[in-house]
Amino acid sequence: MTHSLRIITTPYCAFTQGAGTLRLRLVFYYVRTAACVLWRYFMHIFKVLMGQIRQYKRSTLLTPVFTLLEVVMEILIPYITASLIDQGIEGGSMDKVLHFGLIMLLMAFASLFFGIMSGTFASDASTGFAANLRQSMYENIQTFSFSNIDKYSTPGLVTRMTTDVTNVQNAFMMIIRIAVRAPFMMIISLIMCVKINPRVSVVFLVALLVLAVVLVLIIGHATKAFRRAFRRYDDLNASVQENVSAIRVVKAFVREDYEGQKFTKAAEQLYQMFTKAQKLVVLNMPVMTLVVDFSIIAVSWMSAHFIVQGTMTTGELTSLLSYVMNVLFSLMMLSFIFVMITMSTASAQRICEVLEEQPDIVNPEDPVMHVKDGSIDFEDVDFAYKRRNVSYDDDGNEIITVEDVTKDRADETLHAINLHIRSGETVGIIGGTGSGKSSLVSLISRLYDPVNGTVRVGGRDVREYDLEVLRNEVSVVLQQNTLFSGTILDNLRWGKEDATLEECREACRLACADEFIDRFPDGYETRITQGGTNVSGGQKQRLCIARALLKKPKVLILDDSTSACDTATDSKIRKAFATKIPGTTKLIIAQRVSSVQDADRIIVLDGGTVTAFDTHENLLETNAIYKEIYESQVQGGGDFDEASLSDHFEKAPAAAGQDKPAQQSGRKEAAE
Numbered sequence: 001m002t003h004s005l006r007i008i009t010t011p012y013c014a015f016t017q018g019a020g021t022l023r024l025r026l027v028f029y030y031v032r033t034a035a036c037v038l039w040r041y042f043m044h045i046f047k048v049l050m051g052q053i054r055q056y057k058r059s060t061l062l063t064p065v066f067t068l069l070e071v072v073m074e075i076l077i078p079y080i081t082a083s084l085i086d087q088g089i090e091g092g093s094m095d096k097v098l099h100f101g102l103i104m105l106l107m108a109f110a111s112l113f114f115g116i117m118s119g120t121f122a123s124d125a126s127t128g129f130a131a132n133l134r135q136s137m138y139e140n141i142q143t144f145s146f147s148n149i150d151k152y153s154t155p156g157l158v159t160r161m162t163t164d165v166t167n168v169q170n171a172f173m174m175i176i177r178i179a180v181r182a183p184f185m186m187i188i189s190l191i192m193c194v195k196i197n198p199r200v201s202v203v204f205l206v207a208l209l210v211l212a213v214v215l216v217l218i219i220g221h222a223t224k225a226f227r228r229a230f231r232r233y234d235d236l237n238a239s240v241q242e243n244v245s246a247i248r249v250v251k252a253f254v255r256e257d258y259e260g261q262k263f264t265k266a267a268e269q270l271y272q273m274f275t276k277a278q279k280l281v282v283l284n285m286p287v288m289t290l291v292v293d294f295s296i297i298a299v300s301w302m303s304a305h306f307i308v309q310g311t312m313t314t315g316e317l318t319s320l321l322s323y324v325m326n327v328l329f330s331l332m333m334l335s336f337i338f339v340m341i342t343m344s345t346a347s348a349q350r351i352c353e354v355l356e357e358q359p360d361i362v363n364p365e366d367p368v369m370h371v372k373d374g375s376i377d378f379e380d381v382d383f384a385y386k387r388r389n390v391s392y393d394d395d396g397n398e399i400i401t402v403e404d405v406t407k408d409r410a411d412e413t414l415h416a417i418n419l420h421i422r423s424g425e426t427v428g429i430i431g432g433t434g435s436g437k438s439s440l441v442s443l444i445s446r447l448y449d450p451v452n453g454t455v456r457v458g459g460r461d462v463r464e465y466d467l468e469v470l471r472n473e474v475s476v477v478l479q480q481n482t483l484f485s486g487t488i489l490d491n492l493r494w495g496k497e498d499a500t501l502e503e504c505r506e507a508c509r510l511a512c513a514d515e516f517i518d519r520f521p522d523g524y525e526t527r528i529t530q531g532g533t534n535v536s537g538g539q540k541q542r543l544c545i546a547r548a549l550l551k552k553p554k555v556l557i558l559d560d561s562t563s564a565c566d567t568a569t570d571s572k573i574r575k576a577f578a579t580k581i582p583g584t585t586k587l588i589i590a591q592r593v594s595s596v597q598d599a600d601r602i603i604v605l606d607g608g609t610v611t612a613f614d615t616h617e618n619l620l621e622t623n624a625i626y627k628e629i630y631e632s633q634v635q636g637g638g639d640f641d642e643a644s645l646s647d648h649f650e651k652a653p654a655a656a657g658q659d660k661p662a663q664q665s666g667r668k669e670a671a672e
């Protein structure tokens with residue numbers, strides 16, 4: 001409202017001050033442009049969302065049809081009442097009373113029937129629409145590449161699929177039902193009023209105007225307040241999801257009180273914001289009652305005069321009052337819908353973002369469906385992650401933008417990587433935290449695409465393969481791996497749907513998982529809780545390895561996947577790999593030199609650059625740093641990270657590897 005006032009006063013001042021019509025035109029130009037932008041914005045959201053109605057088109061169309069029929073009945077009833085009073089009661093004819101009474105009864109039943117039908121179709125259409133929205137969002141999220149996933153936070157996606165969808169669902173229901181009913185009811189009632197008595201109707205046209213102005217004022221402020229409140233609601237949701245899923249970490253760090261206070265503060269803020277918004281909306285009701293009462297008094301007063309003069313009947317007065325109520329009630333409904341729609345626009349926009357997000361890694365036009373062998377080549381590969389920026393608009397809505405990788409930071413994470421790995425070779429990868437080990441291997445199964453250069457598997461560019469074929473042949477046990485709720489067997493069959501029990505057992509034997517599974521009373525039918533919280537970190541890692549092995553891949557990548565296993569098990573797994581799957585190319589990322597020392601060759605990564613790629617023996621001879629780290633770990637039992645390359649240069653050489661408690665060896669936070 002303040003905006004529109006400013007818009008009106010600016011040209012007025014310009015005009016009176018004789019600043020010419022130029023400024024006036026400029027103002028109109030801005031207003032028109034802003035209106036066009038807003039219109040395009042709404043139409044875009046509208047188009048995307050309407051595309052999701054799909055199989056519920058019939059219900060969506062039938063709802064307003066039945067609503068209109070219901071309204072027609074409701075409008076006609078007061079009209080018949082007038083005839084009943086005038087011709088039946090005042091005219092003293094019992095036949096007429098019965099005649100009109102029967103018609104009214106039939107109309108009331110018809111109205112009830114149409115109301116039930118419109119309600120049924122409305123709930124079918126709106127819940128179906130919400131289900132479609134959720135399904136489409138979910139399906140699109142499944143096509144996201146890792147870099148798409150990096151853009152949205154997990155709680156953010158959950159909020160979009162829950163709270164936001166519910167907001168839009170409610171607004172949709174309102175639109176197809178009440179947004180059709182209210183204006184129709186208002187217009188027809190207005191016509192009926194004018195038809196009954198044009199002079200009396202003037203009273204309540206004035207009332208309508210007063211009410212409209214008051215409502216616009218209230219809505220203008222309430223919408224803003226609600227938008228802010230809903231934004232807080234999202235924050236609260238996000239905080240609950242994050243803290244409840246990380247409850248173990250919260251407990252481990254004894255942060256319950258802190259988290260509790262944080263939550264109380266957020267809840268308190270939410271309470272205050274909603275109260276503020278509601279306070280404005282509840283004003284609607286008293287204002288409405290006041291205007292209605294005044295209108296009724298005025299209409300009755302004027303009608304009394306007309307009745308005395310004999311220009312109006314008592315029946316007409318009764319129906320006139322009903323129509324007055326109808327019009328004002330419709331206006332109130334419209335105001336609520338308006339608040340609801342504006343409130344849900346932010347939600348609708350967030351849903352559209354997810355629906356329209358294009359996966360940036362897609363299948364090529366004519367994909368290669370066969371991976372020849374497990375050879376891997378990196379040719380001049382540079383890689384950097386896209387940057388994610390989060391900002392907030394005036395209403396506090398989150399705006400996420402992703403910056404594409406610019407030329408000057410193309411090699412920020414990985415720089416000029418050239419590697420040639422033979423099929424069937426076992427390659428160890430070692431390097432400090434953040435040196436780019438996980439990033440390097442993620443390019444092989446095309447979880448990300450390199451910025452420059454080419455990654456080849458089986459002699460062909462990974463971008464030429466069908467994604468499913470490539471990812472089935474290049475099996476990655478991710479550093480942050482997870483198990484799903486279900487039995488152990490269900491989890492294993494994630495790797496290969498039709499795997500037999502014997503195949504699963506074989507994979508578990510290779511991953512040294514059979515020994516603990518057999519100790520469980522339910523064996524392979526043991527239920528794993530969500531996130532795999534009822535198995536130990538090492539057990540979880542072994543199950544994840546078994547799951548990857550079931551695919552019988554040509555390339556197997558283990559990203560720090562045995563860090564939570566004891567050294568003996570670690571060595572046993574590697575030995576099993578060497579003898580049982582000799583043809584598979586194995587890439588083993590580890591923090592412990594002992595985990596990679598019997599690999600055919602070892603890649604030493606530092607700050608995104610390959611500093612050496614050779615056998616353990618050669619590295620010991622030619623690479624002083626590697627040698628020192630090896631010795632420090634053998635003697636001190638520390639892991640690679642505690643004597644990382646960068647540390648090595650910073651600290652005095654003699655200090656590297658000292659003061660490392662043996663029990664810490666390799667025990668990273670693998671249980672994540």
Ligand SMILES: Nc1ncnc2c1ncn2[C@@H]1O[C@H](COP(=O)(O)OP(=O)(O)OP(=O)(O)O)[C@@H](O)[C@H]1O
Pocket residue numbers: 150385386413431432433434435436437438439440479560
């Ligand atoms: N999804 C991501 N988005 C943005 N930057 C990332 C992402 N993943 C990793 N990075 C950054 O890229 C760099 C390399 O990370 P990477 O995970 O490859 O290291 P790493 O060698 O595997 O480390 P660690 O031994 O701790 O697993 C780090 O500086 C990290 O902050």
Ligand SMILES: [Mg+2]
Pocket residue numbers: 437438439479559560
């Ligand atoms: Mg890593």
